[in-house]
Amino acid sequence: MAGTPYAVDRGVVLRETETKETDKILTLLTWEAGKIGVIARGARRKNCKFAAAAQPLAYAEWTLYQRKDWHYASDASTLDLFPGLRGDLTALALGCYMAELTEAVCPEDVPAPELLRHLLNGLYALSTLRKPPALVKPAFELRLLCLAGYEPLADACALCGKEDPAEPVLDTVQGV
Template sequence: MKGAILLELRVKGLIVRETLLGETDKLLSVLTSEYGRIPVMAKGARSIRSRYMTSTQLMCYSELTIYKRGDRFWLREALPVETFYAIRLELDLYALVQYMFDVCCEVCPERHPDGAEDMLRLMLNTLYAVMTSKKTPQLIKAAFELKAAILSGFAPDLAQCADCGSPISENAETTLDLVGGILRCRQCSDRLAKTEMIFAKMSEKKSTAIRIVSPAVLSAMRYIENSSIKRFLSFNLADEFTKEFSSTCEAYICSQIERSFTTLEFWHEIQSRYSSEF
């Protein structure tokens, strides 16, 4: 029968996006381990009388009872598991998390469950780290960007030089090709730079996006690539390398998914504002 309830589910999910509809409704984008990222219509969720107003907020990890009618999921009940309330009190942290949600939505298309369980675990671990301030926001952001890229199939090859095949030692300075996701030793990098310089003069085109990577940053990137999601932040990096690490991981994921985000630009604006005040 048209309009009949086809399926009812109880799932735990993280609300990674919300679209306001009408005066009191929301369309939620919920990341679940079983079904991937799914759209859920929450009627009346914004009403002050709604019994699930808190549990349907952005960034809330909730237990949801949903039902499917037609081709859409609808919310029946919602109970909060973790609201990550402390993050909401700090503008820079809240802005950072909004950017992370945008990355999540980009690499996790709706209704595609493959890899969703790992991405949900990564998001939850990252949110707990942001909330408890176990690492600096810059360090957490960079580690999240690289791990999200890896889980999404954009893992860089950090073991050896892509041109000559020689292993890259822990003490060697190297270069990372942001588009190809490959390393080059210093000798091959210098050779390529000369070739590209000649080509650029002939064609008036810019050279490939390449970043010089210090041994300390390469070591951190290798740790993240090989670590479990539970332990991906369990590394140390000296403060003087944080800026390089942050800019490298940011440039890498943006190059791999071929886009940037307004939420990322907003977070950088907040960081600049905070830096000028202190």
Template sequence: MASAPYIVTKGIVLRETETKDADKILTVLTAERGKISVVAKGVRRKSCEYAACAQHLAYSEWTLFQRGEWYYVREGSTEEQFMGLRTDLEALALGCYLAELTEAVTAPESPAPETLRLLLNGLYALSTLHKPAAIVKPAFELRLLCLAGYEPLADGCAYCGAADPEQPMLDVVQGVVRCGKCGVGERALSLPLCRDSLAALRHIVYGDPKRLYSFTLGPEALKRLGAAAEAFVSAQLERSFRTLDFYKSLQGPLMP
């Protein structure tokens, strides 16, 4: 019986789990095969030539072979380790959250080129471009959920149709923008925006992905965008994220 052919692919490690005999089980996001489970045998030994590839958030080219539902590593070479994250605990914590969020919305064995590109660009924005976390986090959250099929309707008030809603709000459950006076019964499910934060929301949802982080906001508008994006993720996915809790613990107490 002929041996299975090798598969060459590039992917980023979303999660790593140590197992017996110096092995690791990796959750790797690839463009062609989406999210796959990879067994890296002996990778925790100092002699392993591809140990750097098996680190959390490392982007590498992998040579794999498949047995059943599992992929096994033959060899690997590192493409990008995002070293700027590894020297900044807060940036690293946010990067880990981006990876956990990506894992949550990505299907196994389903091509995900746009999702992989989004994650790589997000990590690059934090690691190399040093974009503010307060911009990267909400932009990534909202854009990722758009790719996952949760795109909010932000082109006007969902109730009265106004293109420029008065006292705009984002209903995080229904995924729609509305005027502050419209849909009063849904008020408890909505987060307040403003003219600038609504414009940023529209830029994120409808704009060129290559310019995702190319916007600026004042502190108050940025705070509103961040709160709305985080609440939208929580409402749509109905779960919490351990890495988000850790990232927020590094922010310190809020100023009164």
């Protein structure tokens, strides 16, 4: 992204921070650039052309340019706002939690398409498929840990060595 004046990339807004009178600083997870900070000037104005795309959990196609260490939003078009989340407080809270976890495990400026795909799948499961949050949450967390390199050893019992123990237990402290 640094070599071209403008770059187009799709990504999810993981976090927003209001700054100045009408601006936002967004944390985006994109396909090409990974997790990046983006200054969205005027994103809090009513007539801003990318106000909808600059809200948490919005998936959009962004036109960005880079100046020094920051990316700046030039334009954005919304691809999915996950409307099923907006009408269900529990699903919205879980979606925000999933974005926060993803942000925590994702390194800066390193493409992480598998993490973005996983987050989009989780948001889709809640919003469109209307899967129960009680099922989505642990499945999302476990897969995210695996993608982040914290996969538990579950091919055999750590105590007895059997591949199919009679009463399997996951020891999260030991990771076995």
